[in-house]
Amino acid sequence: MDLKDKITTLKGIGPKKGKVLSEHGIKTIEDLIEWFPRRYEDRRRETPICDVKQGKDYLVCGKVISRRQSGNPYNKRAPLSLLINDDSGMIEIVFFNGKYLSGAFNVNSKYSFYGKVSENMGRMQMIHPEFHQYGEKGDIRGIIPVYPTIEGISQNEMRKIQAQVSPAIESVREWLPENIVTEYKLADPVFSLKNIHFPKESRYVLMSRFRLVFDELLTLETGLIYVKNDNAAKKNGIAINTGRSEEFINNIGFKLTEGQTRVWSEVAKDLESTGVMNRLIQGDVGSGKTAIAEIAMYVTVCNGYQAVMMAPTEILAKQHYVTLTEAFREYNLKIGLLCGSMKPADKKEVLDRLGTGEIDILVGTHAIIQPGVKFNRLGLVITDEQHRFGVEQRHRLSEKGDDPNIMVMTATPIPRTLAVILYGELDISVIDTMPAGRKPIRTIAAHQEDRGLVYDKVRKELVKGKQAYVVAPLIEESEKIDAKSASELFAELQKLFKDYKVGLIHGSLPQEQKDAVMDAFVKGEIDVLVSTVVIEIGINVQNATVMVIENCERFGLAQLHQLRGRVGRGNDQSFCYLIINNETDIAAERVKIMCESTDGFQIAEEDLRLRGPGEIFGTRQHGLPEMRISDIVRHADVLEKAKNAANSLLASDPDLRSTDNAELRNRIEKMFGGDIRLEI
Incomplete structure (x- = not known):
């Protein structure tokens, strides 16, 4: 088995599963090995059934003392119920659609079960737990990896797939210079890759994670520093006389x-x-x-x-x-x-x-x-x-x-922590003051039951001759996502505001149609513009004084701030209404921050704290490559070490021409794709 082999060569991965994995960037054995667990479940200790509590996950082991198939035994949807005893107590195990498991359990045989405990009519239950015959090969006990969710591939399937490719890890060779391995006390790469997936001890997870996070951040930093050095080498720029x-x-x-x-x-x-200017100008909306x-x-x-x-x-x-x-x-x-x-x-x-x-x-x-x-x-x-x-x-x-x-x-405020990394090759300037006379936008939270009141407020602005934006997270209705769509809102608001002109714009419209709609809104020919996030950046209509964001829980803080910035462009008081449909703890915290602050940089810091950089800058579209295992904020201490190591490597080999650095060069080109070309 070779690291470059396609995943479809593995047992259990046909064209359908191969396509699903490919959509997540997993195309080769190497990609699969780099699909790291996001957390672990400690299933090393059995819990006596008498000690389990509702709402928590446990590993319990016991004998099947009864097995019952409810309803028609020939109906594959018929539930299967097992009663398990471990001498300390009993617990019920339930599998819905249980016919396919009817032959999997024998009365008086012992099994291990892992899952969340619930209570039903005074009896403790586990519904659809993972299970295995006690003591048999492949038992579910141990430190068990939990991988990022991929629709159509269960955790158990992913573990079996990862176990298949484990032998391929043996071909990985140490690729870092000995002095760096020694200085930063790095574990062997084979040890790290094996123990990040199937650790024997909890301390092995920490050792492995440190090595793999260091590897990834070293690759990132070396690539960014290479670009910066390459730019700095261009000494003969165009000098401009700024006297006029x-x-x-x-x-x-x-x-x-x-x-x-x-x-x-x-x-x-x-x-x-006489040098080349390379400067980033950061400034909040309207600065x-x-x-x-x-x-x-x-x-x-x-x-x-x-x-x-x-x-x-x-x-x-x-x-x-x-x-x-x-x-x-x-x-x-x-x-x-x-x-x-x-x-x-x-x-x-x-x-x-x-x-x-x-x-x-x-x-x-x-x-x-x-x-x-x-x-x-x-x-x-x-x-x-x-x-x-x-x-x-x-x-x-x-x-x-x-x-x-x-x-x-x-105009997207970026915390300095990230800005230095994202734009390491640039000098950074920040416009941190706003023009005089601008009134802060009043931001108001509302729930679904308050929608009528929100649109009454919109009408009051329209009566004054002002204009409004209404933003939806979707273009069309979706069976999978409980959220308002732009098309649905457009139809609704056409009826609600029948005395006014309502327009619709979204990313799927032909460019000519988008231009025509925006032009009409700019000219005041459209009073209410229903939109997706296509209006997130840059649009400047000073007569627009009210913004309604439906299903605001589906947007990140930075995006909410950008959307809000479409109003408040003139001297009139402007309003932003955030309508919440599904109020999670994070959604509630986001809305609270939006209502309390109009400072884009403060909001960006909070967004970073709540979501992490992976979600905010996790795609190459935003300039930062996708991180497989590291978090540039949470792993700031490792980032500093990786940056020092990158500077050391480039000081001795500025173009990474040495054969000793061939693997690092390959990793940089793989991480950045077409964004960096190393001239060798």
Whole structure:
């Protein structure tokens, strides 16, 4: 058995199960070995039946003293009931749909059972526990791994599959230098992989987990530091004289906030230098990041260079195009727009003008990074809502010029703990003040039974001539998920607000239709916009003063904050109503935080605490590779050790060319996918 073999070569994994596993990134034996348990159940000690308590999980062992099949014994749904005795007491074991188990138990034979105890009519019960004949091979006792849930594959099946591939672990070789293994007291990789799945002792779990977490964080840090070093090696950047920034700032129509002034001075210092600017601008919703971008673009064009701004959606790109066209109208700057949905003839015209230098500033989506897009003299690259782009996409955009200055912006507040890791190759600036006159958005929690009152409040805003957003977590109704859909809400609100114009927008609509709906809402032709999270970022309609988020428990804190930021863009008091359908403890805590705070950075810290980085930044879409076993917040101490080891490795082998580092190089390329290319 080879680590690169497909999982379908294993017993019990046919095409159907293979497809399910593949959807979770498990395609090879190696992938399967790296599907680590999320926790363990300690089943080493039997509990006397007389000591079990309702609501807890136990391992009990005893003899079957009676076996009864209720109802029609030929009906496969007929329940099977066993009475188990261990000399201290009795417990009932129940299996619904029990016909398939009717021959699995013999009266007077001893079995082990593990499951949650409940009480029924004064009798202790276990319903559908795991079981095994006592003392037989494969008994359920021991330290038992519990894996992340995969629909259609039970825990027992996953354990059997993992047991099959255990021999393949023997082929894993030590891949870290001896000095690092010794310095950080790392366990052997074979020992670690075997004991992370089927530990013999609880201390072996800790030893194994430390090694595997260290491996993963070392791979992450080495990859990020490699990118940073690679950027730093590009010493000859484009120096921009920022002297004419004052004329633009004085004519901008408002006074820059203290935060904006500080951040602009940091950006200006970068632009003036001969090195390449690589700066992240973080700022909460409405803090004025776009103004900083406009100043930087203006001075860049004044120096004879072009600027480009890339946005993640066409809606946001078109909004930036309109905003920049207006901002630079009196300066006679030529602004171009490039989006995937444009007609070929229109695209060609833009590309021709861009190539000759007629266009000073280009705004667009990822269509900008396509091979045929050529600039005449690119000096500044800006990506907006940059967490939506991977490392490689940012690089491809910067490669459109000769080491242009790079500015990346995000309105998604990111705790500094994560920002340093996510954007390790960038200098970080934070706009931490808001424009004067902005009123904090009032956030109000409501339950399903209060929906009528919420929509009465919406009507009051509509009567004033204001507009409203209503956000749903789904596009269409779902049998599996108990939540409002945008289509369902659209139909409901059309009847409720029949005197007003109600619009619908979601990600599955054709681009032309989305643009038409958004344009109508911006112009005030739509009063109530029903939407999914497609309106989460960037949309700026100052007349919208009320936001209703249905099934708010289905959104994370950071996402709720982004959605709320679509209102409160003008000087009128704005409102955000969070309607709860399924009130879990975490949902209640999220809503409480949202109602008490409008500080995006505080909310991001709380989101990190409640959900962890895996859920927030767990996909490559957000710039950070998926972590299999580590948590960059919970394992901060290991992260620091891994970072030191990564710096040590790269200091002696900057490009990882050594054969000793071949496995590390492979792991980095596997972790980051196309986001990092190591030049060997």
